[in-house]
Structures are given as C-alpha cells and as structure tokens.
Amino acid sequence: MAKAPKLNSQPQVVTANHLLSGDVVYLTKAATWSRRIHDAAVVANVDAGAALLAEAEAQAKQNIVVAPYLIPVDASVTPPKPIQYREILRAEGPSTETRPAA
Amino acid sequence: MYQYDEIDQTMVDERVAQFRDQVARRLTGEISEDEFKPLRLQNGLYLQLHAYMLRIAIPYGTLSSRQLRGLAQIGCTYDRAWGHFTTRQNLQYNWIKLEDTADALADLAKIQMHAIQTSGNCIRNTTTDQFAGAAHDEIEDPRVWCEIIRQWSTFHPEFSFLPRKFKIAVTGSPNDRAAVRVHDIGLRMHKNDAGEIGFEVIVGGGLGRTPFIGKTIRDFLPKQDLLSYLEAILRVYNQFGRRDNLYKARIKILVHEIGIETMREKVEAEFAASKDGALKLPQEAIAQIAAQFAPPAFENLSGISADYANAFRTDFEFGLWARRNTFKHKQPGYSIVTISLKKEGAPPGDASAEQMNAVADIADRYSFGEIRVTHEQNLVLAHVKQADLPAVFKALKAYDLATPNIGLASDIIACPGLDYCALANARSIPIAQQIALRFRNWERAHDIGELKIKISGCINACGHHHVGHIGILGVDKAGEEFYQITLGGAADEQAAIGDLIGPSLNTQDAVDAIDTLVETYLRLRKSSDERFLDTYRRVGLAPFKEAVYVSA
Amino acid sequence: MSLLKIGPLLKDGRLVGEDAFQPVADDAALPASGAVLVTYARWQAEKDQLSGRNAPLGIVLPNTLDVLDFGAEAERFDLIVLNFPKFSDGRAYSQARLLRERFGYRGELRATGHVLQDQLWHMQRSGFDAFEIPREDAAEAFAKAVKSFSNVYQPTGDGRVSALKQRLAAYNTKNGRKEAAE
Numbered sequence: 126m127a128k129a130p131k132l133n134s135q136p137q138v139v140t141a142n143h144l145l146s147g148d149v150v151y152l153t154k155a156a157t158w159s160r161r162i163h164d165a166a167v168v169a170n171v172d173a174g175a176a177l178l179a180e181a182e183a184q185a186k187q188n189i190v191v192a193p194y195l196i197p198v199d200a201s202v203t204p205p206k207p208i209q210y211r212e213i214l215r216a217e218g219p220s221t222e223t224r225p226a227a
Numbered sequence: 228m229y230q231y232d233e234i235d236q237t238m239v240d241e242r243v244a245q246f247r248d249q250v251a252r253r254l255t256g257e258i259s260e261d262e263f264k265p266l267r268l269q270n271g272l273y274l275q276l277h278a279y280m281l282r283i284a285i286p287y288g289t290l291s292s293r294q295l296r297g298l299a300q301i302g303c304t305y306d307r308a309w310g311h312f313t314t315r316q317n318l319q320y321n322w323i324k325l326e327d328t329a330d331a332l333a334d335l336a337k338i339q340m341h342a343i344q345t346s347g348n349c350i351r352n353t354t355t356d357q358f359a360g361a362a363h364d365e366i367e368d369p370r371v372w373c374e375i376i377r378q379w380s381t382f383h384p385e386f387s388f389l390p391r392k393f394k395i396a397v398t399g400s401p402n403d404r405a406a407v408r409v410h411d412i413g414l415r416m417h418k419n420d421a422g423e424i425g426f427e428v429i430v431g432g433g434l435g436r437t438p439f440i441g442k443t444i445r446d447f448l449p450k451q452d453l454l455s456y457l458e459a460i461l462r463v464y465n466q467f468g469r470r471d472n473l474y475k476a477r478i479k480i481l482v483h484e485i486g487i488e489t490m491r492e493k494v495e496a497e498f499a500a501s502k503d504g505a506l507k508l509p510q511e512a513i514a515q516i517a518a519q520f521a522p523p524a525f526e527n528l529s530g531i532s533a534d535y536a537n538a539f540r541t542d543f544e545f546g547l548w549a550r551r552n553t554f555k556h557k558q559p560g561y562s563i564v565t566i567s568l569k570k571e572g573a574p575p576g577d578a579s580a581e582q583m584n585a586v587a588d589i590a591d592r593y594s595f596g597e598i599r600v601t602h603e604q605n606l607v608l609a610h611v612k613q614a615d616l617p618a619v620f621k622a623l624k625a626y627d628l629a630t631p632n633i634g635l636a637s638d639i640i641a642c643p644g645l646d647y648c649a650l651a652n653a654r655s656i657p658i659a660q661q662i663a664l665r666f667r668n669w670e671r672a673h674d675i676g677e678l679k680i681k682i683s684g685c686i687n688a689c690g691h692h693h694v695g696h697i698g699i700l701g702v703d704k705a706g707e708e709f710y711q712i713t714l715g716g717a718a719d720e721q722a723a724i725g726d727l728i729g730p731s732l733n734t735q736d737a738v739d740a741i742d743t744l745v746e747t748y749l750r751l752r753k754s755s756d757e758r759f760l761d762t763y764r765r766v767g768l769a770p771f772k773e774a775v776y777v778s779a
Numbered sequence: 780m781s782l783l784k785i786g787p788l789l790k791d792g793r794l795v796g797e798d799a800f801q802p803v804a805d806d807a808a809l810p811a812s813g814a815v816l817v818t819y820a821r822w823q824a825e826k827d828q829l830s831g832r833n834a835p836l837g838i839v840l841p842n843t844l845d846v847l848d849f850g851a852e853a854e855r856f857d858l859i860v861l862n863f864p865k866f867s868d869g870r871a872y873s874q875a876r877l878l879r880e881r882f883g884y885r886g887e888l889r890a891t892g893h894v895l896q897d898q899l900w901h902m903q904r905s906g907f908d909a910f911e912i913p914r915e916d917a918a919e920a921f922a923k924a925v926k927s928f929s930n931v932y933q934p935t936g937d938g939r940v941s942a943l944k945q946r947l948a949a950y951n952t953k954n955g956r957k958e959a960a961e
Contacts, residue, residue, distance in 0.1 A: 144254075146324045147279035188256050191274060209706060211645060214654075215276055219646035221574060221656050234930045234942045241928050249897065258895075265867060266897055348867065378932040378942060384904035385876055385935070388869025454933075465873045466845065500881060505934035505941075512947045 136200035137174050138165035139181045140215065141193035149215045150190060152181050158190060162216045163204035228291055228597060229374050229519045231339040238381070239336040242343060246270050247329040269349060269387070271342030272328055275649050281323040281331060282345040284352040287359070287373035287397075288316035288600040292587035295598050297338035299583035305331045308580040312568060314640060314691055315394070316354050316600045317345055321647050343381060348389045350380035350461070354396045356404045357601040360520060361563050361609040363555040366416050367424055369399035371517045372453065375508065379454050386461045390468035391476035393461070394433075401720065406602060408432045408441045408722035409694055411478045412460060419447045426453060430460060430490065431482030434688035438724045439479040442487040444494060450513065452498075454506040459497035463490070523595040523610055528560025532614035545620050547669060548631040553616065562613050564594070566606040566623060567630040567638065571663040574656045575641045576604030585626040593619050603640055603679075605633065636678040636745065637663035640691055644684030644701060645708075651684035653701025653708035658682060661738045675745055678759045681716075694718035696760045697744060698725045699737065710737035714744070714771055715763045728772045740775045747774040786894075790887070790909040792922045800837040800858055816858065819844060830855065839891075842870040850882035859884065861907070863892035872905045879906035880936040899924045904935050 139152040140162075150158040151165035159165065168174055174195050181193035196212045198205040207213050214220065231239075246266075253263040267273075271282040283298065290298075298318055302310050305327045306320040313319055323331065335341055344351055353373045360368040376395060380386070386393070396410040407413025413429035426448040432441025448456050460478075467485075469475045482490050539546045554563040566586060568576050578586075590598050590608055593615045599607035611619055623629040632638045639662060642648065644655025659682050666672045681695030685702075692698030698713035710732055713725030732740055745759070747770060752762045763771070788795040800816040803809060809828070816837035822829060829836060837858030840849065853859065859878060861871035871890065878884040889909040890902050896917060899910060903925050912921055931939045940948075 142274055142278075145326045147274055147277075149277055185260075186256075188254060191260055210708065211276075214645060218277060219656075220654060221646055221660065232946070234945065237929050238932075245927050262866075262895060348869075375943075381932050382900075382928065383933055384901040385872040386869070387901055388867050388872065388898075462873050462876075466870055470868060470870075504880075505944075508943075509947060511950065512943050515946060515950060 132171065132174055132195055132197055134170045135197050136167050136169045136205065137177075137195045137197050138162065138167055138205065139177045139193050140165075140196055140212070141181060141185065141190035144188055144191050152177060152184075152193070156180055156184075158184075161204070162198075162207070165198075165205060167198060167200050167205055169200070228289060229286075229370075229516070236336070236339070239339070239341045239343070242270075242341065243329060243332045243336050246332060250325065250329055265347055267325075267328075268346040269344060270328075270332065271345035272323070272325070273346060273649070275321070275647050276645070277647065278321065279323045279325055279328070280647065281320045281328060281342055282313070283318045283320070283335065283340060283342050284345050285316050285318060285340075285600050286377050287353055287355045287370050288357050288602075289359075289370060290598045290600065292590045292596040292598065294338045294340055295583050295587040295590070297334070297340070299580035299587070301331055301334050302580045302583070304334070309577055310580075310583070311574075311643060312576040312578065312600050312604050312606070314602050314604065314642070314689060315345075315352055316357075316602055317352060318600070319643070321643070346392075347387075348391050348393075349387045350383060350389075350393045350395065353377055353380070354394070354405055354410075354602055356398050356400055357565075357599040357607045358404060358554060358563050358609065359399060359599075360522065361556055361558075361561075362400055362402075362404075363557045364402050365400045365557065366418065367399045368517075368520050369397040369405075369414075369416060370520050371513070372397050372399075372414065372416075372426075372450075374516050374519070375453065375513070376457070379457070379506075383461075385458075386465060389461070389465055390470045391473070391478075393464070393478070395457070403718075403720040403722075404601075406691070406694065406718035406722070408720075409434055409438070409691075409718055410441065412457065413441050414453075417447075423449070425449050428456060428460075430494075431479040431487070432722070433477050433479040434691060434693045435477065436474050436686045436688075437480065437483075438688070438693040439483060440722050440724065441479075442482060444487065444491050451508045451510070452502055454508060455502045455504065456494075456498050458506055459494045459501060462497055463493045467493070522558075523597075525558045525561065525610070526612070528558075528612070528614075530560075532560065532612070535613040535616055538617040542617070544631075545617055547673070548620055548629055549616055551631040551635065551673070552629075552633045553611075556610065558610070560613055562611050562616060564608040564611050564616070564619060565601065565633045566608065566628050567632055568605050568628075569632055569638045569663065570627055570630045571632070571637045571667045572660050573627075575639050575659050575663075578606075582626050582628060585622070586628065589619060589622050592622075603638065605638070631669065632666075632672060634677045634679070635672045636666040636675055636680060637672060639663055639680045639682060640695070641682040642684050642689035644682075644690075648684060648689075650687060651701065652686075652703040653684050653710065655682045655684040655690055655699075655701060658699065658701075658710065658734060658738060661734075662741050665738065665742055674755065675749065676755065676758055678745070679717075680741070691718060692716070693724045694722065695725060696758075696763070697741060699741075702731050704731060707733065709733055712737065712740060712744075712775070714768060715760065717760060726768050728768060729776055743774050744771055747771050786911050786913050787918070788889075788909060789912050789918055789921055792925070794918050795909075799835070814857070816860065819849075837887075840874065842868065842874065844874070846874045846877045846882075850877060850884075853878055853882045853884040853886075856884075856886055858887040858889060860889045860891050863890060863894060863898075866893040866895050866898055869901075872901060875902070875906040876936060896920050896924045900927050904931065904937050904939075906936050 154166040311319045355369045396405045397414040398405040399416045409432040415427040428445040429441035430444045594608035641655040641659040645651035679696045681691045682699040683690035683692040694716040700711040716725030802816045814835035835857035839860040891911045
C-alpha cells in the first residue's frame with residue numbers, strides 16, 4: 126500500500142470501510158457515514174482533520190466502521206476527487222469488472 | 228474424488244458455528260478488530276479495497292460438478308454472480324458482506340467446501356498438478372497425498388500461529404506443473420533405486436520480496452513417513468523462524484540464514500525422535516484414502532476416433548483449439564482439456580456464474596462430472612473421450628470458454644491488483660488485458676509459441692512474476708503506477724527467478740516493451756522450436772534490454 | 780519477563796480461586812516455605828538452592844528457549860508456565876508439545892500472556908491444562924471453546940484419536956467381522 130502523503134492544510138476527508146458490509150464510506154458533516162464521496166465533510170487544516178479523524182475513530186470503537194483515515198482530495202471539483210489513484214479506485218470502484226455473463 | 232464422511236462434515240459444520248459466534252462477538256464489541264482480524268482471515272475473509280473478499284479453498288484444485296454449481300449459486304446469492312480463480316487453485320468472491328459470511332460458509336459446507344486456512348499464518352491449501360490422475364507422464368496420483376496433508380494440516384493445534392503463511396505443493400510427475408520449487412515445502416514424487424515411490428522434499432522456496440528456489444532437504448522420503456517429516460520441518464520453523472520482521476518470517480529466510488545443512492540437521496533430529504510415532508501412516512490408511520481417488524470407469528478405446536480425426540482436418544478453429552488446449556491422457560482414446568479463462572481482453576481467471584454452470588454441465592456430460600482448477604488460473608476437464616472433443620469445443624465456445632491460447636502470450640497469470648486488493652501498489656488486470664489484446668492475432672500468437680507472462684500488483688508476488696518467462700511487477704512511483712519487467716523466470720522442474728531488465732516503465736511503455744521483447748525474440752530465435760525462454764537462456768539479457776531501452 | 784499474574788486462573792475447566800504458586804521476582808528473596816514460581820534465569824543461577832527447598836517448584840520459560848536444552852530437567856518441576864507475548868506468536872505450542880510428548884512432563888502446564896478464547900482449543904490440544912485468562916466471566920466461554928470440535932485430524936499428546944485412525948479402526952472392525960462370517 127502506498128504511504129499516505131503528509132496532510133497539512135490541504136483539503137481532506139475521512140474514509141473507512143463499513144464494518145458490516147465492507148463498503149467504502151466517507152464521514153459526513155453530520156458525523157454519519159455515506160457511500161458517496163459527494164457527501165463527505167471536507168476540511169482544510171491539520172486541526173480540523175484531526176478532529177474529524179477523532180470522531181471517526183470513536184465510531185470505529187463503536188463497531189460501525191473499520192480503520193478510518195484521512196485522505197487528501199481536490200476540493201475544487203464536485204464531488205471532491207481523491208489525489209492518490211488508490212483512493213480514486215476506492216471512490217469510483219474497480220477500473221475493470223468481469224465480463225458480463227455470456 | 229474424495230467425499231466427506233461424517234467426521235469431515237461435522238468439522239466444517241462446527242467451524243461455521245464457531246465463525247458465526249466469532250462474528251457475533253465482534254459485532255457486540257466483545258472482541259476488537261485486531262482480535263477479530265486473524266479469526267476472519269483463518270476463514271478466508273479479507274477486508275479489501277471495496278468490500279470483503281472471501282477466499283474459498285479448492286483442495287488440490289479438484290471440484291465436482293455439484294460443487295462448481297454450488298459455487299456459482301453462492302456467487303449469485305452473496306456476490307455479483309462471478310468469481311475469480313487464483314494461483315493457489317482457490318476461488319475468490321470480491322463483493323462479500325460480513326453479515327452474510329456465515330451463511331455463505333454454511334452453504335459451502337453443504338457442498339463439502341470451506342474457506343478454512345485460506346489466509347492467516349497457517350498451513351494453506353495444498354496445491355498440485357491440475358492433471359493429477361490423468362497425465363500420461365505421472366508416477367502416482369499426488370491428490371492422495373494432498374488429501375492426507377489436508378487432513379493433517381486442518382486445525383493443526385501447533386501450527387496455526389506460525390511466523391508466516393505456509394504453502395505446500397506436490398507433484399506426482401517429473402514434469403512439474405505444480406511449481407514445487409517455489410513453495411515453502413515442495414514434494415516431488417519419484418522412484419528410488421529399489422523401485423519404491425517416495426518423495427524428494429524441497430524446502431525454502433518462495434516468491435515475494437526475496438525470491439528463492441527451494442533446496443532439497445531430503446532426496447528420498449518413504450511415503451509412510453510423510454507426515455512425521457512435515458511435522459518435523461514445521462516444528463523447526465515454528466520455533467526458529469523469524470518473528471521480528473514480516474518480510475523475513477517465511478521459512479525461506481530461515482533456510483537461507485542458517486543454511487540448508489543446519490536446517491537439515493535440525494529437521495532430521497526432530498524426525499528421528501518422532502518418525503515411529505503416531506503420525507506414521509499405516510499402509511491400510513493410505514489405501515483407504517487412495518481408494519477415493521480410483522480412476523473413473525474409462526472405456527477401452529483404441530486407435531484414433533474417426534470423428535475426432537475428421538473434425539481436426541476439416542474444422543480449422545477446432546484444430547487450433549485441440550492442438551493448444553488438450554494434453555495427452557494416460558488412458559488411450561482420452562484427452563485432458565484445459566478451458567481457457569483468458570479470453571483476450573477479459574480479466575484473467577474470472578468466470579461468471581453462468582460459465583461455471585456451463586462447465587459443470589459439460590463436465591457431467593463428457594468428463595465424469597469432475598473439474599480441476601489450475602495454478603495458471605484456468606479450468607480443466609481431466610478425462611474427455613477424444614471422440615467427444617468436437618462437441619466439448621462447441622459447448623465451451625458457446626460460453627466464450629474456448630480461446631485456443633493455453634501456454635501462449637495471452638494466457639497471462641495476473642493477481643487482482645489494485646482494482647481489488649488493499650495491498651497492491653498498481654493495477655494488474657488492465658495491463659494484462661492490454662497485453663493480451665496485442666496477441667489476439669492467432670497466427671502471431673501461435674508462431675511465438677509458449678510464453679508465460681505473469682503479473683503481480685505488488686511485491687507479495689501473488690501473480691508469480693518472478694517465475695514468468697516475462698514477469699511484470701507493479702510499483703508505485705511518486706503516486707503513479709509503474710511496472711518492472713523481469714525475464715527468464717520459470718516455475719517448472721528447471722525453476723529460475725527472472726532477471727530485472729532495467730528501470731520501471733509507465734503503463735503504456737510497459738505494454739509496448741512486451742511487444743518489443745517478443746519481436747526481439749522472434750528476431751533472435753534459431754528456429755520456431757526455440758521457445759522465448761530458451762532463446763533468453765542462450766543469448767542473455769543484453770539484447771532484450773537494449774531493444775527495450777534504446778527504442779523507448 | 781513479568782511474573783505477575785495478569786488474570787484469573789482456569790484449570791480443568793474451572794476457575795481456581797487462589798494460585799498455589801507464589802511468583803518470586805529475580806531480585807527478591809525466596810520465601811522460607813511454600814510453592815514458588817521463578818524465572819528460567821533464576822533457575823539457571825540458583826539450581827541448588829531451588830532444588831533444596833522442600834516445596835513445589837514452578838518455572839516460567841521464555842518462548843525463545845529451545846526446550847530441547849531444558850527438557851531433561853522438566854520433571855523436577857510441578858508447574859511450567861509458557862508465554863504467549865502476543866496471541867499470534869505461536870512458539871509456545873511447540874514448546875508445550877515437546878515438553879509433554881518428548882520429555883514426558885506430567886505437571887501443570889500453564890499458558891500465560893495474550894491467551895484468548897479462540898486459541899484455547901489449540902492450547903489444550905498441545906498439552907496445556909491451565910490458562911491465565913483475561914476476565915473471570917469468560918470462564919464459561921473458554922470452557923465452551925475447548926469443545927469447539929467433536930473430532931480431530933491429527934494425533935497429539937492429548938490422546939484423542941485422529942480421524943484417520945478412527946476410520947482405519949472402523950474399516951478393520953468391519954473387515955474382521957466379514958472374515959469371521961466367511
């Protein structure tokens with residue numbers, strides 16, 4: 126796995142996997158989880174990022190999500206787009222799926 | 228085929244109940260994710276990039292048609308109606324939910340299958356020759372020994388928390404189709420001077436970050452001592468294998484660090500103390516298991532079937548397929564058929580539920596209801612009457628399963644890569660698809676002949692890139708996908724680790740480079756009989772390297 | 780290595796109220812009487828004194844110890860404690876089997892450290908008969924875990940008959956009967 130870049134004051138969101146379904150999820154402003162990065166709470170400084178992550182980790186302890194972490198995003202577009210291609214794949218799904226049944 | 232008795236069935240049923248309880252304890256928070264993770268992994272459940280992935284064990288790659296239909300059904304019920312066959316002869320579902328997993332495992336148990344020990348630092352599914360029990364060059368059916376190992380290794384109380392995962396492979400033929408020299412333990416059946424059949428025991432092979440070809444620890448091991456000897460090796464490894472560094476924890480590093488001689492001394496001392504104990508295999512116990520692998524009721528056939536000969540002559544497509552995708556059977560009048568899961572442009576090793584059902588039907592009709600999974604991510608019908616080959620070809624073709632490319636450039640091994648895998652650095656499937664499309668022209672592909680291209684999306688080497696004639700390894704270079712190319716690897720009886728040709732390339736350049744390498748080979752080869760690998764071994768790295776980096 | 784007991788002691792499926800063995804730190808004086816538990820290092824340094832005491836003796840072995848170097852002395856002890864620093868570090872399983880099956884140790888064999896419910900079955904099959912468990916209310920779950928599987932595939936020192944041997948016995952009985960009938 127590629128190392129996450131150091132996050133300073135760039136736009137960032139918190140992502141995780143949902144415990145029960147395994148789905149990729151993003152933390153929203155309402156401190157709920159959404160499958161769409163469109164709904165993610167975007168913050169743009171270290172302290173706000175840390176606070177967002179702390180909220181997510183509290184929810185991980187309540188067995189809602191697994192292993193939350195911060196990722197940098199390009200917030201100038203809608204929805205915000207992750208910077209790392211690993212995260213783009215997580216947000217958008219596999220770049221290739223199996224051929225449909227014959 | 229081996230059928231579960233009440234003991235086996237009770238074991239898997241109890242395992243499902245145990246896992247259901249573990250999931251319940253995880254959901255109440257009684258156990259943490261850190262504690263739960265190894266438990267779910269020991270049941271084959273990974274948390275991947277997009278979802279949970281469930282890895283099903285296909286013991287030594289053998290399936291009944293009923294089991295394959297069951298896998299298709301489970302794929303439809305709990306996943307997206309397809310599955311991915313892996314280099315460990317396993318099947319993976321990529322879109323499983325934790326809340327469904329116990330139910331999926333319960334359905335698997337009903338068809339005598341499970342996901343036990345398909346992950347975790349334990350003894351994994353033992354793999355073998357996909358042509359076992361059918362190949363003309365076989366000394367003895369290795370599945371008998373795989374099943375004996377399966378039982379011994381399942382829930383082994385001493386070896387469930389090893390320093391690292393542990394993989395065993397067995398070949399019953401001198402032509403190694405099971406890659407035994409790149410496994411933690413490889414077992415090669417052979418005859419000694421007295422004419423007795425036993426095992427050459429090879430230890431410390433493996434791919435990953437530090438690839439090694441295994442070393443022979445014992446030339447000849449009598450059959451009845453197999454489990455005692457395996458337990459001796461595992462006991463030495465469990466105690467002395469490194470646990471301080473994930474990348475140095477495999478047995479290959481222990482063998483490398485203490486040397487094969489010291490390793491042998493320790494193992495032989497342990498073996499000497501235990502060989503006449505409870506693990507010694509009574510002749511009758513071996514016979515009981517062997518009876519379950521008795522050959523099917525072959526017909527007595529002689530000569531070449533007229534239908535087959537006629538189709539070979541008149542149907543060009545069939546002839547192409549029959550030449551490439553069938554293999555000599557030990558029983559006159561029969562052939563082994565390899566079903567390609569490598570249609571150019573499709574993800575290697577994937578099969579839809581519909582295709583699985585079709586293969587199950589074809590197996591019932593033409594191959595005693597039995598299917599094999601190969602470590603090269605294809606399927607096999609082990610016992611097809613030659614007279615039936617034209618009908619089998621037609622039936623497979625209707626489901627896109629008759630691509631005539633076994634062993635050719637487009638028959639690529641690829642791991643799921645970054646499209647699915649949380650460990651990957653780069654994607655494997657798209658580059659495999661692009662390369663395969665370059666070799667879509669059958670004339671060119673058949674002219675090139677045998678060429679094994681193997682792709683891994685990270686250094687863990689699930690795609691066996693080190694032992695590809697051409698190996699491709701995905702790396703992350705400043706946030707971009709790049710690929711390293713190696714040449715000259717081989718997984719067979721002349722196993723070798725490939726040589727790195729130079730700096731990594733971006734996706735487009737890597738795909739172009741494969742073309743360049745193949746063109747270079749075609750230019751340099753002495754005759755069309757000289758394979759890519761042979762040419763490489765004869766001329767070495769330099770001309771290939773130059774062709775790629777000068778032109779690039 | 781710490782000699783402090785970290786949790787309740789489960790033995791023969793029941794909670795033991797009081798451990799008979801008093802742990803003694805390496806730098807503490809030996810009590811005049813009573814069962815004591817000492818480290819392997821102390822045993823190495825004070826074999827004579829410890830052997831001279833007229834009381835049960837227990838020892839804690841590091842999981843890095845090659846028990847082949849210790850096994851011959853095992854019978855002197857009434858308690859041997861093996862350590863799981865992390866549940867994923869499985870070295871003590873091999874130590875346990877060697878002590879029981881190679882060296883015939885018959886005293887108490889106790890698992891300490893990161894001892895989890897789901898590992899208990901493996902531990903018991905490897906020869907452990909006592910466990911320092913994390914919580915008292917887990918005793919019931921632990922007792923259940925030991926019975927997770929009705930059958931076993933491999934022979935160990937616990938004496939359970941492997942599936943292979945069970946089938947062989949069934950086969951021989953059947954054939955024996957058949958022969959007798961003929």
